[in-house]
Amino acid sequence: MAGQARVLGALTLDSGEVLPELTVAYETYGTLNEDRSNAILVCHALTMDQYAASTHPITGKPGWWLNLIGPGKPIDLDRYFVICPNVLGSCLGTTGPTSPAPDGKPWGMRFPVITIADMVRAQAKLLDALGIEQLHAVVGGSMGGMQVLSWAALYPERVRNAAAIATAARHSAQNIAFHEVGRQAIMADPHWAGGDYYEGTPPTSGLAVARMAAHITYLSEAGLTEKFGRRLQDRDAKSFGFDADFQIESYLRHQGVSFTDRFDANSYLYITRAMDYFDLAEAHGGKLAAAYEGTSTRFCVVSFDTDWLYPTSESREIVHALMAAGAEVSFVELSSPFGHDAFLLNTPGMDQIVAGFLG
């Protein structure tokens, strides 16, 4: 079933503002069983979307987590019913800055600033509408992992199992810094026009630069060296010019430009802001363990050894807090040369871990 969306009424946000009408677009895979006990919520990362296991309507590319989701795969569609919603603030059908405000024009920068918890509350409203009281599991990587951690903190009784992959319980200063570079790149593009560009030319140059900067953080230095090194692009010698002499330049430019075909610049601003604001401990008196006291949710935390965006040390902090809260938690650091992106790739060990955890 593709291209579904639900209109879910008003949503009160962490900022205190009220979003008058929330729509959540989502994809589902597999079949909900009779007692509605086999649902798994898959939460997506910053620039991902609901097309976790189906073809993206704009790019035509296959789902971004086909490694994990499918019949007989770790998130087994022969057994589980998977719901993947587009997050609040995004641009693939769920309410965000591209959506019409009450005056009928796109929200643009009039859209209220949102948080990861707001995204999760929007998803909870979707589950209410679908009649799903409790989830077999919530699973997600990167910003998806932040949603997983928030789900288990906000709705412990609704989450039997929570798998948080390549993520952190708060955004670090360095992560905020990279996001700020991206936002400033977008805002420096005159086509951004204060976010009011929907009837004109979008700020594709600024968004492409933002994507390029972020993309570097998704890869490890070792991975970049292995994949590109200092190899030249379609030439035998340096051009002594400013063309993309090196493969890494050509690759980054392509990543930047192709991103602008499928993503909205204002959505990028809002979602990066939500991630910067994310600090689960802060919302619990500075003590992360307090977010999970008395929980009966089972947790699985996975990190990757070359991920420098959300390094293993951040996962360890989550694990220590969960243990301090008396939660049942398993933790694995997987080895991969591909940095943060490893959570999207066919990283050895990840399939067995997710399959084993989901049972």
Add this chain to the structure above:
Amino acid sequence: MAGQARVLGALTLDSGEVLPELTVAYETYGTLNEDRSNAILVCHALTMDQYAASTHPITGKPGWWLNLIGPGKPIDLDRYFVICPNVLGSCLGTTGPTSPAPDGKPWGMRFPVITIADMVRAQAKLLDALGIEQLHAVVGGSMGGMQVLSWAALYPERVRNAAAIATAARHSAQNIAFHEVGRQAIMADPHWAGGDYYEGTPPTSGLAVARMAAHITYLSEAGLTEKFGRRLQDRDAKSFGFDADFQIESYLRHQGVSFTDRFDANSYLYITRAMDYFDLAEAHGGKLAAAYEGTSTRFCVVSFDTDWLYPTSESREIVHALMAAGAEVSFVELSSPFGHDAFLLNTPGMDQIVAGFLG
């Protein structure tokens, strides 16, 4: 003696092009002795300049290496005569894209692409003009260290001692990637206008974004966390907006904007390109040791444990190559929480090492 410059005639570049007239601006500190044997060449980094130990004429800030250069300091002005030239391609008096081309208008992007070796050859011409045949030492950090390595490879008989600090013998894929983000940010700024902006508004927005992205790479994650963490800027609570809520955002924005007052965007393009092109081994049949065979130059290599721009592993490669070439080399990894920037700071141990090495 401040504000000196020499007109040095034509310079043939690695690209094969000929720069018809080369001017090199430089500062000197201390006194040249009678047999002209006490000269130390100090080479500056990407966005630095000749004002290593004197006040910057635009910012009014003190010299960037006053920790090391001064009477009684490691680069002891009671004993040594220090020459610090502005590099080729820069914008503080040495020929670069802001300089007049033969038609009287600024070169802009008509300026030929340059290399680190071209910078060094320009400095050699300056030394010729100053009547300095041999240097007691060449010392530099970051891109300054690349010049040090090139000096010792190109003119071994002119360099008695070479200190290469926080540097590498080639630019990695990740380093090229960060530079490419900066260049694309500049070129995406409509004020850049293909580099032809000298009679109009310069591309300050793009240059500021480029500086912000680069600045993140100069600091360590631990240093950023220690210095800023997730602390808010002049407020008690998040604003739920896009102002600089976090100190790190405010700091980065300031770094970006203040940089544009003292640096030229086209110079940034050319100098980053020169760094990307830098690969000393490549110029010697892929074997770095071949660059130093039979050398009698003494080397000192210094790295910092939290520098992820030029990590210690890159310094080790230099040291291994020098040892393979039979060169005399000492190597120290210093501990600092401040990442790459440690070479500009009062990092414990650095003064003794430089003083001890220079003798």
